[in-house]
Amino acid sequence: TRKQKAWILTLQNSIVTALSSLPFLYQFIANGFSFVDFPALDTSFSKALTAFFMTYLLADLAFGALCYPELMDPLTGWFHHTLYTVLSFQILRWGVPGLLGVYLILEAPTLLLSMGQINRAFRKDMLYGGIFFSTRIVFHLVLSYKLFTDFHNFLFLPTVSVFPIHVLWFKQWIVQQIKKRSTASAAPKSKSQRTMEENVVVASASSVHVPR
DSSP states (O other): OOHHHHHHHHHHHHHHHHHHHHHHHHHHHHSOOOOOTTTTSSSSHHHHHHHHHHHHHHHHHHHHHHHHHOOOOOOIIIIHHHHHHHHHHHHHHHOOOHHHHGOOOOOOHHHHHHHHHHHHGGHHHHHHHHHHHHIIIHHHHHHHHHEEEEHTTHHHHHHHHHHHHHHHHHHHHHHHHHHHHHHHHHHHHHHHHHHHHHHHHHHHHOOOOOOO
C-alpha cells in the first residue's frame, strides 16, 4: 500500500543510523558517560553519519511532498524533520558530529515501528514502547544532562527542544494501548454475555409446557 511504501525510506535510515550509533554509544559508556575527551567527537565517520542522516531527512520530506502528501503530518513530519535537519547542520558547523552519533541510538524504536508498519507480523507494541521509553525518554534526559554538565554552554538546548515531541509521542502510544486493551477486553465480555443470554433463552424454552 501507499502507507507501507512511505515507511521504506524510514526503515532503511533507522537500520543504518541505529546500528552505526552502537560504536559511539560504546565509547560514550566506556568514557564514563561523559563527552569530556570523547574520542569520537569529530571523526570522518561521525561526519559521514551526520551527512547521511541529513540526506534522509531531506529525502523523506521531498518524497512525502511529491508522492504521499496526505501522509505527511505537520508535527511529526514537516516540523520534526526540518528541526533535525537544522540541528544536524549546526552540529557539523560546531565540529561535534560525534554527539549525534551517540544520539542516533534513539532511532532504535523507529526501526521497530517502521518494520511493524510495513509488515504487521513484525509489530511488537510492548517491545516498541519499552525501547521508546528507555531511549527517547530516559536516555534522552541523560544525554541532555551530560551535554549541560560537560560543555556548560547551549549545546544541551537542541536536545531539550525536541524532548517534548518524544513525550507527546509516548503519551499517544500509552493512550493507544489503553484503548486497544479496552476494546480487546470488551469483546470477550460481550461474547460471554451473549452466551449467557442464549442459555437463559434455552432454559426458559425448556421450562415451557406445551398443552396437549
